[in-house]
């Protein structure tokens with residue numbers, strides 16, 4: 001958990017025996033990740049363990065690293081930073097934690113935890129031998145309590161920004177997720193989306209991704225949002241298709257940020273007053289986040305599976321007497337062009353030309 005106040009934190013797990021300790025070293029690794037360390041280094045090579053932890057990281061987020069098969073003594077001795085050995089024989093954590101926090105403001109820290117027996121070298125190399133109560137318990141609890149004391153409990157609120165996000169609930173379980181491209185398309189197929197819808201959303205996706213390349217938008221949200229923006233059209237082609245689409249995705253526990261992209265994608269958004277007149281639930285459907293704006297505008301510039309110019313979009317709206325909506329699209333275009341440092345219309349033309357070549 002690198003921040004302005006701390007260097008990185010490495011957990012060094014020694015004495016790992018791949019056949020016996022798989023479960024407990026997995027737990028040490030998960031505790032390290034969940035409670036704010038940046039990486040774990042393990043003495044014995046264990047590819048399966050690495051794979052399991054990398055799998056958790058790819059689903060639940062963050063950039064925690066795992067590396068096994070290192071010469072622990074050399075690693076510990078040569079570590080450029082503050083070296084800790086967690087041991088029941090050490091000094092009580094409460095007597096040293098402030099000093100350790102102070103010393104690691106601008107320096108990295110390594111925290112060694114053992115298995116059955118820890119060689120004396122670990123105690124001698126360490127700058128601090130720290131006890132979490134002078135009673136025997138476990139590397140899992142010792143590491144968890146140490147990190148919690150070190151971060152003053154703030155690590156419990158760390159945002160991992162994962163593909164899977166647990167929604168805290170008093171009862172029951174809920175995980176919301178961000179589908180990748182393949183999963184988003186599968187959701188469309190599962191809802192019997194027509195070829196026409198698929199071709200359209202793929203083109204909107206292409207353009208939206210190109211635009212997002214000029215911004216700091218979350219590309220995972222733009223990808224899923226653009227591919228799923230018209231899922232409501234599998235049920236209705238009415239103005240309510242965005243609302244219907246959002247509900248389909250809500251029922252599938254898709255991440256709220258994607259649901260908002262879908263619900264706010266019509267034109268440059270619909271105001272609550274307009275929504276009332278249109279007979280859809282009375283609330284604002286104006287795109288707010290950068291990801292919502294990108295998908296809405298990419299969709300405006302794609303008719304069927306063809307990219308059209310902004311002038312053409314405006315003309316189409318004027319022909320239908322939708323002057324206010326046309327003005328909003330133009331404003332959205334200007335706003336996005338400013339963010340991108342390049343005209344959206346031009347980016348669209350590039351995508352179109354690349355396709356034709």
Ligand SMILES: C[S@@+](CC[C@H](N)C(=O)[O-])C[C@H]1O[C@@H](n2cnc3c(N)ncnc32)[C@H](O)[C@@H]1O
Nearest residue numbers: 086087088113114117118131132137138139142
């Ligand atoms: C099962 S213990 C092994 C203890 C063993 N008697 C030794 O130190 O050689 C495994 C690890 O748990 C951690 N641990 C257990 N009790 C602890 C305590 N009271 N304080 C800090 N760490 C502890 C230490 O990191 C230790 O290396």
